[in-house]
Amino acid sequence: MKTLIVATRNHHKTGEIRAILGGSFRFFTLNDFPDAPKVMEDADTFAGNAAKKAMELARWLATDQTHGQRLNASLDYVLADDSGLEVDALNSAPGVHSARFAALEKSENAPDADNNAKLLRLLQAVPTEQRNARFRCVLALAEIIPSPGMAHPQLFDGTCEGRIQFGASGANGFGYDPLFVPEGFSQSFAELGEDVKNRLSHRAKALANLQAFFSLR
Numbered sequence: 001m002k003t004l005i006v007a008t009r010n011h012h013k014t015g016e017i018r019a020i021l022g023g024s025f026r027f028f029t030l031n032d033f034p035d036a037p038k039v040m041e042d043a044d045t046f047a048g049n050a051a052k053k054a055m056e057l058a059r060w061l062a063t064d065q066t067h068g069q070r071l072n073a074s075l076d077y078v079l080a081d082d083s084g085l086e087v088d089a090l091n092s093a094p095g096v097h098s099a100r101f102a103a104l105e106k107s108e109n110a111p112d113a114d115n116n117a118k119l120l121r122l123l124q125a126v127p128t129e130q131r132n133a134r135f136r137c138v139l140a141l142a143e144i145i146p147s148p149g150m151a152h153p154q155l156f157d158g159t160c161e162g163r164i165q166f167g168a169s170g171a172n173g174f175g176y177d178p179l180f181v182p183e184g185f186s187q188s189f190a191e192l193g194e195d196v197k198n199r200l201s202h203r204a205k206a207l208a209n210l211q212a213f214f215s216l217r
Contacts, residue, residue, distance in 0.1 A: 001022075001023075001025060001026050002025050002026070002076045002077065003025065003026045003027075003028065003030070003073050003074055003075055003076045003077070004021075004025040004026070004027055004032075004077050004078075004079050005027075005028045005032075005033070005057065005061065005075060005077065005078045005079070005144075006027060006028070006029045006032060006041075006079050006080075007029075007053045007054060007057050007078055007079065007080035007081075007126050008029060008030060008080075008081070009029060009030045009031050012173075012174040013081070013153070013203075014027070014029050014043045014204055015194075016155065016160065016194075016197075016204070017079070017203070017207065018196060019194065019198050019214070020198055020203075020207045020208075021207060021210075021211065024211075024214070026073060028071065028073070028075075029148070030053075032047075032071060032099060033067065033188060035055070036057060036060060037056060037059055037060055037107050038149075039052060039053045039056050039057070041053070041062045041082065041094070043082075044096060045096065045138075045184070046082040046084065046095075046136060046137070046138040046157075047085060047138045047140070047157070048082075048190065049082035049096060049138075049148075049155050050080050050082040050138045050139060050140035050153075050155070051080075051083070051140045051152065051155065053080035053129070053140065054078045054079070054080035054140035054142035054208035055142055055144055055152070055153060055190065057078045057080065057141075058077075058124070058142035058143070058144045058145075058153075061078065061144050062144050062145060062146040063146070065194055066147075067179070070151035074153045075144045076143065076144060077141055077142065078141070078142045079139060079141055079210075080139070080140045080142070080153075081135035081137055081139045081140070081203065081206070082096065082137075082138055082203075083098070083136060083138070083203060084096060084097070084098030084099070084135070084136060084200060085098050085119075085133060085134075085135055085136075085175075085176045085180070086133060086134050086135075086136055087119070087123070087131075087132075087133040087164060088132045088133065089123060089130050089132075090122060090123070090129060094115070094119070098115070098176070098177075099115070099175070101114075101115040101118055101119065102115045102117070102118040102179045112174060112176075113146040115175070116168060116176060116178065116179055118206045119164065119176065119179065120164075120166070120167070120168075120179070123164055128162065128163070130166075131163045131164045132161070132162075132163055133161075133162055133163055133164050133180065134159050134160060134161045134162065135155070135159065135162070135176075135180065135201065135203075136157055136158075136159045136200040136202055137157065137158050137159075137202040137205070137206045138156070138157045138200075138206065139155065139157070139203075139206045139207065139209075140153035140154070140155055141153055141155075141156070141158040141210065141213075145161075145197070153213055154213060156206045156207075156210045156213065157203065157204065157205075157206050157209070157211040158181055158202045158205025158207070158208070158209065159205065160183075160200055160201050160202040160203050161182070161183045161203065162180050162181050162182040162183050162185075163180075163181050163183075164176075164179050164180060164199075165179055165180075165181050165188060167179075168190070169187070169188050169190065169191055169192035170187070170188045170189070170190025170192075171190060171191075172189075172190045172191070172193060172194065173188075173189045173190035173197065177189035177190040177197075178190040182200050183193055189201070203206070
């Protein structure tokens with residue numbers, strides 16, 4: 001079984017990835033590598049941030065074989081993602097700044113409640129028909145190879161169209177899920193539950209493309 005290191009400490013995100021990829025991989029996360037370097041997500045695109053995270057972590061893991069020995073595992077791939085919300089009425093903001101939308105210091109994430117409150121405040125005068133939005137995800141898959149000529153990561157993307165409602169609803173999900181109603185539904189992602197979300201979400205679609213890639217190898 002191949003080993004996949006998911007470049008996040010977010011247990012919600014890791015749970016989605018595990019649920020969708022199933023038993024195809026043995027999973028680790030950054031929680032298993034407390035000394036992993038912190039990557040500055042300073043690219044202006046989701047693809048740029050995801051690729052940077054995947055490559056830097058893969059290089060770090062490839063330089064020291066004791067990481068795998070400690071976990072009694074071969075370390076095969078790093079999977080990094082960058083994802084966020086694009087709102088048409090805000091010229092595609094918050095975009096790559098989705099997690100830090102309400103933060104005063106843009107190098108740090110803001111609490112979900114603060115991000116959601118800021119989004120609702122900016123959209124308070126925008127009518128329903130102009131509240132179109134989408135979640136976008138780009139996954140970057142880097143193979144951990146102990147050589148200086150490491151290949152550029154494979155990229156897989158996915159989007160989920162919808163709209164932003166006028167208030168939060170639902171107790172599940174995370175991030176902007178309580179505000180986002182996917183196309184064809186009347187409930188937010190936070191109300192629809194994980195099973196539905198894991199079929200519709202931007203990350204689910206990107207992971208489906210990743211699964212198709214591995215099925216051909």
